[in-house]
Amino acid sequence: PKLGRMQAALWLVAAAALCRAADDVSADADVETPVIPEPEPFDPELGVQIIILDRVEDCTMRVADGDIIQIRHNGYYDNQQIDSDGGKPLRLQIGARNVLEGMERGMLGQCLGETRIITIPPHLGFDHPEMNFKNKPVPDGSNVAYKIKVVDIAPRPGSLSYALAPVREVLEANIITITLAVVLGGIWYFFNSQAAAAEKKKRRSAAVNTIKRAVGGKKKKKGKND
Structure with missing residues (x-):
C-alpha cells in the first residue's frame, strides 16, 4: 500500500539522520541503539503527521501564520527524493501558498533551528484542489514526506528588530562599500592627525x-645699558 511505503520511507529518513554517529564505532563495542522518535498521529487540526528529529532546547522563536521564514528541505515519495532546496535556503511566507499547504501546516509552531519530518496526505499535497500542477512528481492519491529545518524567521511587525530591518538590509547590501569607506576614512584620519x-x-x-x-634680546640690551 502507498501509506505503507510512505511509512517505510519516513522511518528510513529518520534512521539515517539519527544513526550517523554510529559509523565510527567499532563492531565489537557496546553501542546504544539510537531511539527513533515515534511519529505523532495525523493531527486532526493540522491534518499532517510530524516527527521532530532535532529538538531545540531553548526555543526563542516559533513559526507562526504570516511569518516570512527560510528553510532547508527535501521531499520524499516511495523511498525516492522528489524535491529539494538545491543547496540553499528557500524563502517563503507561511499562508502565501508558495509551497504545499501540508508543509505550511506542519511548520506551524516549529522552532528556529528545529528539524521535522512532515508526512502530508494527498489533499494537502500534490492533489490539493487549489494548486494546479502541470507535472506532478507523484501519482494521484499519494502521501509525501518532507524533511524541513527552519533556518531563519524574519522579525515580526511591531518589534524593534522589524523596525531596524530596513537598516540591516541596507548595511548587508552595501557591506563592501561601507567597509571600504571605513578603512579609507581610518587611513585619512590617521595621516591627517x-x-x-x-x-x-x-x-x-x-x-x-x-x-x-x-x-x-632683552638680556643683551640690559647688558649694554649696564
Missing part, C-alpha cells in the same frame, strides 16, 4: 624660539 600633530609641534617650536629670541 599625524600631519596636524606635526604642524602643532612646528608652531609650538616656533613660538618657543620666538620667546627665546625675545628674552635673549
Whole structure:
C-alpha cells in the first residue's frame, strides 16, 4: 500500500539522520541503539503527521501564520527524493501558498533551528484542489514526506528588530562599500592627525624660539645699558 511505503520511507529518513554517529564505532563495542522518535498521529487540526528529529532546547522563536521564514528541505515519495532546496535556503511566507499547504501546516509552531519530518496526505499535497500542477512528481492519491529545518524567521511587525530591518538590509547590501569607506576614512584620519600633530609641534617650536629670541634680546640690551 502507498501509506505503507510512505511509512517505510519516513522511518528510513529518520534512521539515517539519527544513526550517523554510529559509523565510527567499532563492531565489537557496546553501542546504544539510537531511539527513533515515534511519529505523532495525523493531527486532526493540522491534518499532517510530524516527527521532530532535532529538538531545540531553548526555543526563542516559533513559526507562526504570516511569518516570512527560510528553510532547508527535501521531499520524499516511495523511498525516492522528489524535491529539494538545491543547496540553499528557500524563502517563503507561511499562508502565501508558495509551497504545499501540508508543509505550511506542519511548520506551524516549529522552532528556529528545529528539524521535522512532515508526512502530508494527498489533499494537502500534490492533489490539493487549489494548486494546479502541470507535472506532478507523484501519482494521484499519494502521501509525501518532507524533511524541513527552519533556518531563519524574519522579525515580526511591531518589534524593534522589524523596525531596524530596513537598516540591516541596507548595511548587508552595501557591506563592501561601507567597509571600504571605513578603512579609507581610518587611513585619512590617521595621516591627517599625524600631519596636524606635526604642524602643532612646528608652531609650538616656533613660538618657543620666538620667546627665546625675545628674552635673549632683552638680556643683551640690559647688558649694554649696564
